[in-house]
Amino acid sequence: MNKMEKALAELGRMDELAMQESPVHKLNATAKLLSTVFYILTVMSFDKYDLSGIIPMLLWPVFMYQMSGINIRTCFYKLRIVLPLVMAVGIFNPLFDREPMLQIGSITISGGVISMLTLMLKGVFCLMASFLLVATTPFDSICASLRRMHVPSMLVTLLLLTYRYVGVMTEELAIMTDAYHLRAPGQKGIHVSAWGSFLGQLLLRSMDRAQELYASMLLRGYHQHFHYAYHIPFRGKDAAYLIGSCAFFVLIKWFDVSQLIGGLFV
Amino acid sequence: MIEFDKVNFAYEHGETVINDLSFRIGDGESVGLIGANGAGKSTIMKLLLGLLAPQSGRILVDELAVGKKDLEAVRKKLGFVLQNSDNQMFMPTVFEDMMFAPLNYMISREEAEKRVHGVLEKLGLQYLKYKYNHKISGGEKRMAAIATVLAMEPEAILMDEPTSALDPYNRRIVINTIKDLTQTKIITSHDLDMIMDTCSRVILLSDGQIAADGETMDILSNRELLEANHMELPLSLQKR
Numbered sequence: 001m002n003k004m005e006k007a008l009a010e011l012g013r014m015d016e017l018a019m020q021e022s023p024v025h026k027l028n029a030t031a032k033l034l035s036t037v038f039y040i041l042t043v044m045s046f047d048k049y050d051l052s053g054i055i056p057m058l059l060w061p062v063f064m065y066q067m068s069g070i071n072i073r074t075c076f077y078k079l080r081i082v083l084p085l086v087m088a089v090g091i092f093n094p095l096f097d098r099e100p101m102l103q104i105g106s107i108t109i110s111g112g113v114i115s116m117l118t119l120m121l122k123g124v125f126c127l128m129a130s131f132l133l134v135a136t137t138p139f140d141s142i143c144a145s146l147r148r149m150h151v152p153s154m155l156v157t158l159l160l161l162t163y164r165y166v167g168v169m170t171e172e173l174a175i176m177t178d179a180y181h182l183r184a185p186g187q188k189g190i191h192v193s194a195w196g197s198f199l200g201q202l203l204l205r206s207m208d209r210a211q212e213l214y215a216s217m218l219l220r221g222y223h224q225h226f227h228y229a230y231h232i233p234f235r236g237k238d239a240a241y242l243i244g245s246c247a248f249f250v251l252i253k254w255f256d257v258s259q260l261i262g263g264l265f266v
Numbered sequence: 267m268i269e270f271d272k273v274n275f276a277y278e279h280g281e282t283v284i285n286d287l288s289f290r291i292g293d294g295e296s297v298g299l300i301g302a303n304g305a306g307k308s309t310i311m312k313l314l315l316g317l318l319a320p321q322s323g324r325i326l327v328d329e330l331a332v333g334k335k336d337l338e339a340v341r342k343k344l345g346f347v348l349q350n351s352d353n354q355m356f357m358p359t360v361f362e363d364m365m366f367a368p369l370n371y372m373i374s375r376e377e378a379e380k381r382v383h384g385v386l387e388k389l390g391l392q393y394l395k396y397k398y399n400h401k402i403s404g405g406e407k408r409m410a411a412i413a414t415v416l417a418m419e420p421e422a423i424l425m426d427e428p429t430s431a432l433d434p435y436n437r438r439i440v441i442n443t444i445k446d447l448t449q450t451k452i453i454t455s456h457d458l459d460m461i462m463d464t465c466s467r468v469i470l471l472s473d474g475q476i477a478a479d480g481e482t483m484d485i486l487s488n489r490e491l492l493e494a495n496h497m498e499l500p501l502s503l504q505k506r
Contacts, residue, residue, distance in 0.1 A: 012400035015358035138358065164356055171352070212353040215317055219346050220418065221370030223338070228369035230362070 004174035010078065011167050017070060017135040024068035024132075028238040029141040029231075030148060035245040036133045042249040043125045048115040049101065052258035054122065060248060061128040068136050075131045086123030090116040139163050144226035153224040164213060169206040176202060267292055268314065268422065268450070273323035275313060275474075283309045284320070285474040291467075293421075296451040298461035298482065301471035302496035307454040309474075311424055314452075315346055328421070342371060345420035345449075349427040351407040355399040360391075360410045363399065367418040378417075385416045389443060405436025412443060422450035429457045458500035462486050470495055 018025075024032075039060060046054045065072045076083065097112035133142070139160070146156045176198065180190055190198055222228075232238075251257075268291040275284040283306050291297050299307045312318040313325055316337045325332040327340045348354045357363040361382060368378035386392045394402060394410055402410065408428065415423060428444065429437045437460070444451065444464045455461055461468060461482065468485045470478040472495045478485050485491065489499050498504070 009400070012398060015400075016398060019358060140357075168353075209350075209353055212348065212350065213356055215315075216346075216348055216354050216356070217366075219315060219317075219341055219344075220367035220414070221338075221342070222366075223370070225370070227372060228362075228366045 004170055004177055008167065008170045008174060011170065014078070014134065015138070017074075018138045020069065020136075022067065022069045022136070024064055024136045026232065027136075027241055028234045029137045030145040030234060031238040031242045032133055032137055033142060033145045033149075035242050036129050038246050039129045039249055040126050042253055043122050043129075045253065046118065046122065048118050049111060050256075051114050051118045051121070052262075053252075053256045054118055054125070056252045056257040057125055057249070058121075059252075060245065061125065061132055064132055065128075068132065070132070070135050072128070075128055075135070079127050079131060082127065083124070086127060087120050089123055090119035093119070138230055140226060140229035141231065144229035144231060147226055156226075157224050161210070161214065165206070165210050168209045168213060169202070172202055172206045172209060176205070267326070267328060268452070269326040270310070270313075271324050271326070273313065273320045273325060275309060275318065275320045283474050284313065287323070287475060289469060289476060289479060291422075291450060291452065293450055294448065295467060296465040297453070298465035298468045299452060299454040299471060300456070300458065300461060300468060300497065301477075305471040305495075306474040307471060308426060310471075311346070311426060311452070311454060314424065315344060316340060342418070343421040345415035345418050345423045347411050347415050347423065347425040347428055349430055351404070351411040354411045354414065355407055358398060360394045360397050360399060360402070360413070363410065363414045364417040367414065371418070381417050381419065385413050389413055389416075403436075405432055405439065408432060408436065408440055409443065412440070416447075420449060422452065423447060425451070425453045425455075427455050427457070428453060429455065429460045456497075458486055458497070459502050462500050462502070470497075 039057075043054065043057055046057075062072070065075070093116040094110060094112035097110060097115060099111045100108045101111040101114055102109040143156045143160045146159070147153060177190070180194070180198070181187065184191070270287050270289050273284055273287045274282070276282040283304075287306075287310070299310060301307055309318065313320055314327070314332065316332045319333070327343055330336040330340050330343075332340050355363050357366055364382040364385065365375075365378050368381055369375065373381070382395075386395055389409060389412070391406075391409055391413055394406055394413075397406075399407070399410070412425075412428070425444070429440055432440060437457075441460050441463050444453070444460075451464070453461065453465060465482050468478075468480065468482045469476055470485055470491070477495050478488075478491055486500055487503055492498055
């Protein structure tokens, strides 16, 4: 199995995760989508120096991962390519912002270090929440929820097709990579001289397949509505979940929980 | 009833693919469309499904013209099994893929589930119901693709190379399944033995025109005719 085939299998496993049974999986997709959006907005609203304030925001994804039966390690494993990029955000802050902000014993911590850590946590928390949404909700149900919230159908269809296109393109990439290596034994990766034609062919082939896939959808009655998506109605417990989650975020945003807990000991 | 009436089609770069083509296919008929590569078989399928529009002539499905106005009604009557089942099976599981069309056609979830169960039982595919599409074999995927189309309850089924890339065992299963289907069938294939097993009528195409149209055995046993059109006798009719 080459790298691309592994990536493809991982994509397939995302669907498997979304089809599992758990209290989180059984929640209405719109409730999950809204709570995730609200969580991300809350996380992003923290001040760049508010490191102690943002840390308790970790409680929500940790609790939800526990409830969904999905291991947090799965999230970090699947996001291993994106995580370093997220972590790199703010990496230069310690160079530009050297003003001392915190003293721990003899160690002085500058504002740059604090803001770097805060930005890193913001990125990681948002990724964790987004992954949780996708891992507990079928993608078509997310699209159906977006439509219910009156997001333009063109935009939602674009999102859906992009999701499907990733799989198609990865499949074609796997086939082409195999074909290349069979005729270039011992070569690591694809030689730079072949990049142009390789990428061009990949684009053409995956576009052909994507078109056929879309035609297959049209021929089976798809017309930018999501009647087929599995829909769990919005019930009282979904409302309770949504209100409870949002209230929790607001609580953490307004009260510095870390400071309150610390105050009990100091 | 499916009717092509003096249909002409050329791709944008000017090459004429379908040339003044006319034929009729009655309800319940099983028709094999055969011909060399580039003879126009796939184009005929695409024209019939409204994926391509002819430059002239008209195509009718049960008196409905294949065109913008009645396209949805026409497509509801036609089920299409693609050559590459990977492009047909895009939902996570076989069950969801089978539910896709009935739910899009606004059939209630209960009724759609009944249909899906019925089709799976008929084809003996109950064991595939909750299997993930990316985890089933090529043969299973082809059978599942046929099942997704049957769940639409179409009046006619169009199949593009339904036995390609299948091992002999799975090929036989697909052939037996096709034989049992009571709907109108239009099958394009280079597998002439399969056409012989499943179709009562054959249309032989050459350069976008009909070279021969008649009973399957009359055409498929005619060595001169087949060879003149870049084909050969089915393997089962060839002398060892």
